[in-house]
Amino acid sequence: MKQKLVIIGNGMAPGRMLEHLFDMDPEAFDVTIFNAEPRVNYNRLMLSPVLSGEKTYSDIITHDDGWYDDHGVTLHKSARVSTIDREAKKVTAENGVTADYDKLVIATGSLPIMIPLPGHTLDGVLVYRDLDDVDKMLKAARTGGRAVVIGGGLLGLEAAAGLREQGMEVSVLHLMPTLMERQLDPTAGHLLEDAIADRDIEVITEANTEKILEKDGKVAGVLLDDGREIEATIVVMAVGIRPSTALAASADIECNRGIVVGDDMRTSDPDIYALGECSEHRGLCYGLVAPLYEMAKVLSENLLGGRAEYNGSVTATKLKVTGIDLYSAGDFADDEDREEIVLRDGMAGIYKRLVLKDNRIIGAVLYGETSDGPWFFDLLKKQTDIAPMRDTLIFGQAYQGGAPLDPTAAVAALPDDAEICGCNGICKSQITTAITEKGLTSLDGVRAHTKASSSCGTCTGLVEQLLTVTLGDGYKPSAVTPVCGCTDLGHDDVRHLIRAKSLKTLPAVMQALEWKTSCGCAKCRPALNYYLVSEWPGEYADDYQSRFINERVHANIQKDGTYSVVPRMWGGITSAAELRKIADVVDKFDIPTVKVTGGQRIDMLGVRKEDLPAIWADLGEAGFVSGHAYAKGLRTVKTCVGTDWCRFGTQDSTGLGIRIEKFMWGAWTPAKVKMAVSGCPRNCSEATCKDVGVICVDSGFDIHFAGAAGLDIKGTEVLGHVKTEDEALEHIVALTQMYREQGHYLERIYKWAKRIGLDEIRRQIMEDIDARQGYFDRFVFSQKFAQVDPWSERVSGKDKHEFMPMSDLTLEAAE
Amino acid sequence: MKATTANWILVGRLSDIPKRGARRVKNGEVTIAVFRTAEDRIFALEDRCPHKQGPLSQGIIHGDCVTCPLHNWVFSLETGEAQGADEGRITSFPVKLDGDDIHLDLNFLSDMRKSA
Numbered sequence: 001m002k003q004k005l006v007i008i009g010n011g012m013a014p015g016r017m018l019e020h021l022f023d024m025d026p027e028a029f030d031v032t033i034f035n036a037e038p039r040v041n042y043n044r045l046m047l048s049p050v051l052s053g054e055k056t057y058s059d060i061i062t063h064d065d066g067w068y069d070d071h072g073v074t075l076h077k078s079a080r081v082s083t084i085d086r087e088a089k090k091v092t093a094e095n096g097v098t099a100d101y102d103k104l105v106i107a108t109g110s111l112p113i114m115i116p117l118p119g120h121t122l123d124g125v126l127v128y129r130d131l132d133d134v135d136k137m138l139k140a141a142r143t144g145g146r147a148v149v150i151g152g153g154l155l156g157l158e159a160a161a162g163l164r165e166q167g168m169e170v171s172v173l174h175l176m177p178t179l180m181e182r183q184l185d186p187t188a189g190h191l192l193e194d195a196i197a198d199r200d201i202e203v204i205t206e207a208n209t210e211k212i213l214e215k216d217g218k219v220a221g222v223l224l225d226d227g228r229e230i231e232a233t234i235v236v237m238a239v240g241i242r243p244s245t246a247l248a249a250s251a252d253i254e255c256n257r258g259i260v261v262g263d264d265m266r267t268s269d270p271d272i273y274a275l276g277e278c279s280e281h282r283g284l285c286y287g288l289v290a291p292l293y294e295m296a297k298v299l300s301e302n303l304l305g306g307r308a309e310y311n312g313s314v315t316a317t318k319l320k321v322t323g324i325d326l327y328s329a330g331d332f333a334d335d336e337d338r339e340e341i342v343l344r345d346g347m348a349g350i351y352k353r354l355v356l357k358d359n360r361i362i363g364a365v366l367y368g369e370t371s372d373g374p375w376f377f378d379l380l381k382k383q384t385d386i387a388p389m390r391d392t393l394i395f396g397q398a399y400q401g402g403a404p405l406d407p408t409a410a411v412a413a414l415p416d417d418a419e420i421c422g423c424n425g426i427c428k429s430q431i432t433t434a435i436t437e438k439g440l441t442s443l444d445g446v447r448a449h450t451k452a453s454s455s456c457g458t459c460t461g462l463v464e465q466l467l468t469v470t471l472g473d474g475y476k477p478s479a480v481t482p483v484c485g486c487t488d489l490g491h492d493d494v495r496h497l498i499r500a501k502s503l504k505t506l507p508a509v510m511q512a513l514e515w516k517t518s519c520g521c522a523k524c525r526p527a528l529n530y531y532l533v534s535e536w537p538g539e540y541a542d543d544y545q546s547r548f549i550n551e552r553v554h555a556n557i558q559k560d561g562t563y564s565v566v567p568r569m570w571g572g573i574t575s576a577a578e579l580r581k582i583a584d585v586v587d588k589f590d591i592p593t594v595k596v597t598g599g600q601r602i603d604m605l606g607v608r609k610e611d612l613p614a615i616w617a618d619l620g621e622a623g624f625v626s627g628h629a630y631a632k633g634l635r636t637v638k639t640c641v642g643t644d645w646c647r648f649g650t651q652d653s654t655g656l657g658i659r660i661e662k663f664m665w666g667a668w669t670p671a672k673v674k675m676a677v678s679g680c681p682r683n684c685s686e687a688t689c690k691d692v693g694v695i696c697v698d699s700g701f702d703i704h705f706a707g708a709a710g711l712d713i714k715g716t717e718v719l720g721h722v723k724t725e726d727e728a729l730e731h732i733v734a735l736t737q738m739y740r741e742q743g744h745y746l747e748r749i750y751k752w753a754k755r756i757g758l759d760e761i762r763r764q765i766m767e768d769i770d771a772r773q774g775y776f777d778r779f780v781f782s783q784k785f786a787q788v789d790p791w792s793e794r795v796s797g798k799d800k801h802e803f804m805p806m807s808d809l810t811l812e813a814a815e
Numbered sequence: 816m817k818a819t820t821a822n823w824i825l826v827g828r829l830s831d832i833p834k835r836g837a838r839r840v841k842n843g844e845v846t847i848a849v850f851r852t853a854e855d856r857i858f859a860l861e862d863r864c865p866h867k868q869g870p871l872s873q874g875i876i877h878g879d880c881v882t883c884p885l886h887n888w889v890f891s892l893e894t895g896e897a898q899g900a901d902e903g904r905i906t907s908f909p910v911k912l913d914g915d916d917i918h919l920d921l922n923f924l925s926d927m928r929k930s931a
Contacts, residue, residue: 435911517878521880521882521889522875522877522882525877545834545835546835549884557885561869561870561873744920801832805840805841806827806831806840806849808841809840809843809919810841810843812817
């Protein structure tokens, strides 16, 4: 019978441990995980980019639900283990779930330290540890105001930078005279302080907080012991972490600062192991990811009966604040037997300091230019004698042995066992071997096969250089397709940055993202205009000069420069009065062609541009509004006659189609959106090749999406089943909004879905109620500004210049 | 086309044309597109793409170029030359901005009409 392995905690360390375990022997254990958080395993190192808006939660998931299914792992979410019964070998969670174990791994991680200042329990006092904390901060940031961050260490500064990016005023309070004093010497600390201050973040050092001030039960500010008061709407406590040992201690497992483990990762109970930040090994507790991954590897081997040993780690640190390069490793306190080499370039903002003992590097601080960090770290770990290169050591690897200044030369010269990816402990030869043996040609390929650069991402440059060194010209580094020739950024980057930097006008986007042309081109301008419309409803002033002519004049240009006009017929239903009006308009304006479209509408073709406003005025008399047949937006909802007439109809498909169309008309989308509702599976409205389709059945509504019947032919995928019409509408709206927020301009739903993944879309729309509600609410908000009939606006005189010639010289010339 | 003295005629005001926009001036069979760039430079070209006769006045204006709305050919407003891989040239007309007033040369236009 299989052994039972129970893991308490679902952070990065146990996640990595399981990957190793399944690689070596997928059948060895029945695995059960208890996770106190309500979600799957995600990359905690990436919380800062989530906070600053550069990434989203879905970008940082390590293992999705499918991964647990595929590996037969039972994952209990929101299940905090409350007791370990070592006699019975059984754990029990607060929610009553129990599990028996043969082997138990405690990976409870760490807790943020909350200084018990007066007022620390107030609403608005936050810590920075998991995604819930990030969500709370993002929520607070939406209302603006000032955030006070207590703690000027790695985490505190990343939190401060993220909150500033979100538009808050930010003050960092730090107890010591310089920032990050555990990793940086005072000089680098001051340089860092300047760089932080340049981002409009106030830094107050030697700031001892006396109490947190209150108003109406919420945070109002902080009071320092020198009497200074700082206003604040939130206070983020980022002063450090301590191992989470309470559960282990309550089971009488030996604990010190952390849960004590031996080199084999075993606790005082031979069947119980501790892993990650909660553990204490040889008197040390680790809070960085690289040591935790090393532990994970050792533990996975020992669980399978191996005899691996963990011997402790030397760690290096990088600050993940975009635009600030900082690297530190080892020990750099002053001491009598130590020497140092310092390089300063005030103008370039570069500072490098190496601390040496007996001609060996024991500490390194790099600021402003950190590319030699891994090389120094390698020399440090191997305790290489640096005497032969001491004179030029500080200039970095490229200057040793007269090597040329080719940027890849440094990487090429690295020894095979030099560590490239610190997070995952991947060395150079592992990467180059994978590139050669697996025929990898891209960064993603290297990430997939070696994990290098897949955690914090700061070694991405090195990995790319290794690709260049190994493949030569065969490597094309720009894996992202730029929006157009005006920029090197891809669509995703542009959308993220518009959000993260709160860019709200076209010139602001082009300025901040360093557009190469003065005012873009016909490709990027409509894309940017859409992204701004979608991101800032009600705030962004739509730039019509950046729209394609069809959207500018609300009609479709034809090959001869005339236009076609398609009035909206809700759900494809019309009436005698409407048809009579169309007939009159066709006669009056001498319209040459009238055609029925595939989307159940009537198209009048060959209209002179000058006639458009007058035609719309006439059509408006019968109640017609624009059919948006020209728009990257909701076009048509095609329906069958459902229960109204059809003897097979199961639901009111016509009614639902009309309801969807009335709810969603006017919404701009990345590309056109065509929908259909069929009253029964005979599917007369052909819903299964639409962007979104509904098939009514007796028990409710099957929602389909991601079909195509144009350049590509593709049947839809099933999103899910809902019981009521209200739910059908809510799910369709949420899906459309998700697409509106993520789609690349001109990318139809089926292509977007392929890129994002059907499972992820189903998860967010069908399972994650909060996500669905959020999308729905944002769509509804945006519609407040979008649902204005463009035809009646133009009948009333808007954009007159679009329709009339500026002047007609024919008469004057004839005179 | 013979050289005559210019006969400037007022066809509109700068404020009639949106920045990065264009307006049409009709002149018998010929339609002229008058363009205004982001920097308020004014250009006049025949409103007719040499590729498939698309109305260039309906295109998107970027820098000193316009992109035809029918098949995305790009033309320099300055020279009328097609940009990139496409080949072709549009007739451009003398245009003059006097304060807010936009003038076209009527003699040039009528010469052109005669020679057409």
